[in-house]
Amino acid sequence: MSNGNARNWHASDGLVARYADGSLPEPDAWSLEKHVEGCAGCAARVSRAVHGTAAGAVLAQVRESVLAAAVLKPAPVRQVTPEAPPAPAPPRLARLLWAVGPAVRGAWLPAVLLVAVGAMALGYGGGFPDARALLLAVAPVVPVAGVALSYGPHADPLYEVVAATPAGGLRLALTRTAAVLGVSLPLLTVAGLLLPASGAPAAAAWLLPGLALTLGSLALASFVGCRTASGVTAGGWLCAVLAPVSAAPADGAGARLAEQLSRCLDGTGTQGAWAAAAVLSTALLVVRRPAYDRLMHS
Template sequence: MTRGNARVWHACDDLVARYADGSLPEPDAWSLEKHLEGCAECAVRVSRAVRGTAPNVLLAEVREAVLEAAPPAARPLTAAPVPGPPRAARLLWAAGPAVRGAWLPAVLLVALGAMALEFAGGFHGTRALLLAIAPVVPVAGVALSYGPHADPLYEVVAATPAGGLRLALTRTAVVLAVCLPLLTLTGLLLPASGAPAAAAWLLPGLALSLATLALASFTGCRSAAGATAGGWLCAVLAPVPAAPGGEATQRLAEQLSRCLDGAGAQGAWAVAAALSAALLAARRPAYDRLPRR
């Protein structure tokens, strides 16, 4: 593609011509089609090029000849354009598995289970347990909402211009929109008991979700989710098995404080989120050819 100015990119004439005559490789054609969704100028040029190809010219001539030979009553009326589905319906379709199946009840079960354990079970230190689990809940949601194992129409969707990374990001955003307020509110309702603040897990949760998406471009969604979630759980639960009886929750709270509390820890998570986002942007083309299994 050629650069029109400092901010806008346009398809070059050769690219448009090769797309119109069908000689453009499939990955490049997908890339161009995604570009056309947001560039009206290139969409008009591509439309003109496609209409100008020999098969389309021949079909237009045949159509005109047939219409001229047909009696007036048999000629088709000009149909009004059929409106597409509303934006809200398209967003709901894109969210897909992120708002259905077993994942959503599982998030509610985590929140309600933490409340029941603290107030009905008399277990003190539930906030620490919730903060240890909370960052991996959106990671699990990402793994369960994108890929051939999650979506029966994955093969069809992945082949469309709206598939690939755009679809993965849409479903990740839906997962985060459900997890972040629900689990943070649950943490606010639980006694602190020496654990970090209820919102301290938000940056780690975002960073782990972005790291999962970036790693998924190499290994696939489920393997990436297992690596990031397993790494986090190993880090925060490492001191717990060696703790004397009755001190496991305290050790967990102390480890969480080291991982989550303070400007240094939160700054490190912010840097991790930014680096993961940069790697994901660099690996965007890999989402057009992720393995279908």
Template sequence: MTNRDRRHWHAADDLVARYAEGVLPEPDAWSLEKHVEGCAGCAARVSAAVRGTAAGAALAQVRAAVLASAPATATAPATATAPATAVSEEPYAGQPPLSRFARLLWAAGPAVRGAWLPAVLGVAVAALGLAYGAGFPGARALLLAVAPVVPVAGVALSYGPHADPLHEVVAATPGGGLRLALTRTVAVLAVSLPLLTLTGLLLPASGAPAAAAWLLPGLALALASLALASFVGCRAAAALTGGGWLCAVLAPAAVAPTGAATTRLAEQLSRCLDGAAAQGGWAAAAVLSAVLLTARRPAYHRPLRP
């Protein structure tokens, strides 16, 4: 089906012909569509093949009508797609392929912009302010209680109908679905894990676990949120995982006698985070969540619940 070299591949003529005729199996069609996003040569060949079909004439009429009705100042090229998922060459003409970094930055999208990033910085600054400004001895314990929920919130805010105006369209593309959700999850973790861990290292220990003890729980809760999102949606999944964690660690401190809340919180965090048994349990939870997420991957091929 394809001619390959060590670094790249190009669509064979029979593959292009079957794609233009609309008889190419859906997985192969998706693979070709993803390929032509970065290969101008194959995009031109596919477009030429489509123009030679009956659908090509209809596409040309639709495109001409759209361009005629568009404002004179419009500069972005138009792309039309037929029921056979045809691809136009114009968006790639005269343009070099997008770099991997540019694609990754676009895919990260809401995970690195909007209110979430300032919120993460706010958590770090607030913890430092409590420790060194207000002299609060339990600042690290409080940070460790909140830190695992931060990636969960980032995942919930960065994927789903509320994050993408065209979520239904994006989820149906080869680069959408679980792949896009994982890309944005990695962006969330890449920002929150080092920032909050470094903040924890700057805080006095005061009996709390190590600053990096929350990393496995944060990863496990993020993966669990993604897995549960395939059943109940991103926001509900985040509420279940993040809310469950906060209830587990904060409940003992909430019922502690006056003045003992900080100590009780540090003790509860030590039970949840310290030691090989606790960390091994979180590692197992992360693996199980990843397995469930893999099994539920087809659910990401359609729009999730809000």
């Protein structure tokens, strides 16, 4: 698919011909469509090739019909005057909010704020000394939930439109995951720093586990879908942390939770294991990348 170096490649004649007759595999077609957005030469060659097919004749008829309708009923022309400048392009912030997805745009962001503020209220307003331990138990599953809420037809009203673009698939999932992590990691960590320790692990001890659980959810999603994968990873974490606490007496539940969190979060070996899990999940994501193209269209 290249003529030239990696930074300056152009579509070959055979590739253009296969695209025009519809025999090019879908991932390669998406790659070519993405390339012609910034390459006028290849765009012109693809256009000529498509015009020479049966589909090109149909497109030409459609174009003529649209132009004829425009002549019969022209669209109103907005006068450009010093008092009425041209309409500005959509701001970058609006495009960014669309890209990062429903999790950051919708109810998820207030939910993260509620978790952080609720922990602060328990710690200082409610006299609950184990508020940091409770926050650390919940924090690793917050980004997992954010990813589940930001990706897929159940969450995104523009899902079908996005699925038809070259920017879909794993690239879109990673963009929205980065947005979710960029909001939740600093916000919940700062909230943990402001809470009294009371025997709980450090406020930043959950960062690697949260990252590993999120990447693990993405990797598992290539097999079973985002919602199921998020439920498995989040549920597994909560069971591992909270199950031992359920057997403790009521007056010792906070201390038991802090003890269990220390096992799951504290220590070089434990953090190293979480880092290894994050690396393995990333490697599995690379291997399973084509599955995200099917996931977008399933």
